[in-house]
Amino acid sequence: DAGVIQSPRHEVTEMGQEVTLRCKPISGHDYLFWYRQTMMRGLELLIYFNNNVPIDDSGMPEDRFSAKMPNASFSTLKIQPSEPRDSAVYFCASSPGTDEQFFGPGTRLTVL
Amino acid sequence: GDSVTQMEGPVTLSEEAFLTINCTYTATGYPSLFWYVQYPGEGLQLLLKATKADDKGSNKGFEATYRKETTSFHLEKGSVQVSDSAVYFCALNRFSGGYNKLIFGAGTRLAVHP
Numbered sequence: 335d336a337g338v339i340q341s342p343r344h345e346v347t348e349m350g351q352e353v354t355l356r357c358k359p360i361s362g363h364d365y366l367f368w369y370r371q372t373m374m375r376g377l378e379l380l381i382y383f384n385n386n387v388p389i390d391d392s393g394m395p396e397d398r399f400s401a402k403m404p405n406a407s408f409s410t411l412k413i414q415p416s417e418p419r420d421s422a423v424y425f426c427a428s429s430p431g432t433d434e435q436f437f438g439p440g441t442r443l444t445v446l
Numbered sequence: 447g448d449s450v451t452q453m454e455g456p457v458t459l460s461e462e463a464f465l466t467i468n469c470t471y472t473a474t475g476y477p478s479l480f481w482y483v484q485y486p487g488e489g490l491q492l493l494l495k496a497t498k499a500d501d502k503g504s505n506k507g508f509e510a511t512y513r514k515e516t517t518s519f520h521l522e523k524g525s526v527q528v529s530d531s532a533v534y535f536c537a538l539n540r541f542s543g544g545y546n547k548l549i550f551g552a553g554t555r556l557a558v559h560p
Contacts, residue, residue, distance in 0.1 A: 338489070365546070376552040377490075377535065382545075389545060425489055433478045433497075433539040433546050437489035 338438035340426050346444045352414040355441045358407055359428030367435060368401055368411050369425040377425075383409065416445045448473040452536050452551035459526055459558050467521040467554045469510075469536035478539040479503075479512055479519040480548070485532045493521075493534070526558045 339358040347353055359366050367382040381391040386403045394401070398417070403409040413420055423442050427435040453468040471479065478497045482490040494503030499514035508523045519536060536551040 377550045379547065382547070384545060390547075427489075429546065431546070433541075433548075434480075434492055434495070435548055437482075437491070439487075439489045 338426055338428050338436055340424075340438035340441050342441060343439065344442045344444075346446065347416055348446050349417055350415045351445075352412065353416045353420075353443060353445075355411040355424050355426075355443070357409045357411070357426030357438060359409070359426070360430075360436055361407070363428035363430050363436070365429040365431060365435075366403060366409050367427040367429070368409070369427065371423045371425060371440070372421075380411070413443075416443075418445045421445050448477070448538060448540050448549050450536050450538055450549055450551035452534075452554050455533075455553075455555040457554060457556045459556070461528055461558055461560050462525045463558075465521070465523040465526045465530075465556070467534055467536075467556070469519045469521065469551060471517050471519065471536075471538050473517075473538055473540070476514065477541075479510070480537040480539070481508070481510055481519070481521050482535040482537060482550075483532045484535065484553070490535060526556070528558045528560055531556055531558045 341356045368380040370378045380393045381401045383403045401411045423440045425440045427437045429435045449472045451470050480495045481493040483493045484490045494505040496503040496512040502511045510521045533553045533555045535553045537548045540547045
């Protein structure tokens with residue numbers, strides 16, 4: 335299996351632009367998680383899905399952030415409009431429903 | 447609520463030195479405990495886990511023992527290598543409402559020099 339796939343690996347954009355991050359989970363995994371990693375706040379859980387349904391989005395920082403999972407093999411995290419303080423590494427992870435999660439390589443976002 | 451506390455880094459060691467990274471947790475019940483490792487430019491990978499008190503998780507020469515009495519899960523390795531340089535995250539699993547969630551510590555950066 336190819337593991338969790340994220341794209342792009344790096345994204346540089348200007349403040350106010352829309353940013354879309356993409357994730358393909360491991361086939362057969364029912365759970366998908368989006369995390370944000372910064373030096374100041376460490377690793378934060380933003381939202382997670384079970385069978386394509388958002389279960390807990392309490393970690394989403396504000397309305398500028400939205401996440402979707404239209405099918406079992408694809409999810410997006412969108413920021414609109416983006417701000418410099420959104421600069422971070424965003425990770426996607428998937429799980430078969432056990433207590434282990436499998437992480438993607440991350441997307442490094444820089445908002446100028 | 448549940449939380450994980452790790453020793454602050456960075457930890458700097460010479461090759462073949464002994465490693466300890468402290469981790470303590472606060473939780474109701476007896477959650478599963480994990481160590482994840484993040485190599486430069488990569489995502490987190492599961493290093494080892496323990497699911498109940500007195501269990502010892504081990505992998506790649508790393509070990510950690512689930513200590514209920516001290517609510518700890520310290521990571522140890524007898525002889526580190528340069529290739530062990532990475533950020534190490536301690537985590538616990540919280541099963542709530544029918545779903546598993548991982549709660550991570552802040553991470554400890556390890557730098558091993560030749």
